[in-house]
Amino acid sequence: MPEPAHVFSGSIPENYDRYMVPLIFEPYAADLASRVAPLAPRRVLETAAGTGVVARFVVPELAPNANYVATDLSQPMLDFAASALPDANVTWRAADALELPFDDASFDVVLCQFGAMFFPDRVRAYREALRVLAPGGTFLFSVWDALDKNDFAREVGEELDEMFPDDPPTFMARVPHGYHDVARIEQDLRDAGFTRIAIDTVTAQSVAPSALIAATAYCQGTPVRSEIETRDPAALQRATERVAERIASLHGDNEVRGRIQAHVIAASR
Structure with a gap:
């Protein structure tokens, strides 16, 4: 099941943006921006916008009179995003990607970075993206590849499995890295009407x-934090340190580098 919006509340938005965004999201935000720029859209919608990293990369690539609407279910995430990118051409709005509050054919591009994995009904969300796209418009989105293709995320999971053997946290494998089969993604898009x-x-x-x-990013800047604290309210720092020790043993004691891998999808009628 997808995670409810409240798991991205409290201190998670700030920690998410401080740690997770530069660690894994910025490279793919830059990639999406490079794909949006040649399309020269005047009306852009982003769903599951989080703390706004995609907008920070895409908006500078748009024409000065272009409009960008960024939506998310989590108001705390949107509030943080708005404070990080105060721009008159950007509108921040709480909205459900499965029931978008916009007219048909309202946007030239719909974006979604690493949000589709959270949708309880992906075909419905894709159908909504198609509905609000103008003729000739493009839906661009990204999803993480399998856990074993993403070093730090896999190592976090391995350490927490050992720390909580009777009830291991499953968020990383279940949600961020749970929707990576390209055949399934393509079929979902076709079922929604994309060709x-x-x-x-x-x-x-x-x-x-x-x-x-790196360990703090995953353990304290994502819903993994809630999973740890649910199992042991006093274990967050200990879990973070244990994950750090595992990462250091594999990647060194100073600057650490690991592979990340994702699928980037472009769909249209």
């Missing part, structure tokens, strides 16, 4: 100044 689909698998590097920062 032209291109899927690129993009490998990048995840870089952190230290193993502890």
Whole structure:
């Protein structure tokens, strides 16, 4: 099941943006921006916008009079995003990707970075993206590849499995890395009405100044935090340190680098 919006509340938005965004999201936000720019859209919609990293990369690539609407279910995430990118051409709005509050054919491009994995009904969400796209418009989105293709995320899972053997946290494998089968993704898009689909698998590097920062990103900047605290309210720091030790043992004690891999999809009618 998808995670409810409240798991991205509290201190998670700030930690998410401070640690997770530079660690794994910025490379793919830059990639999406490079794909949006040649399309020269005047009306852009983003769903599951989180703390706004995609908008920070895409908006500078748009024409000065272009409009960008960024939506998310989590108001705390949107509030943080709005504070990080105060721009008159950007509108931040709470909205459900499965029931978009916009007219048909309202946007030239619909974007969604690493949000589709959270949708309880992906075909419905894709159908909504298609509905609000103008003729000739493009739906661009990304999803993480399998856990074993993403070093730090896999190592977090392995350490927490050992720490909580009777009830291991499953968020990383279940949600962020749970929707990676390209055949399934393509079929979901076709079921929603898209007919032209291109899927690129993009490998990048995840870089952190230290193993502890990488561990903090995953353990304290994502819903993994809630999973740890549910199992042991006093275990968050200990879990973070254990994950850091595992990452350091595999990647070194100073700056650490690991592979990240995702699928980037472009779909149209």
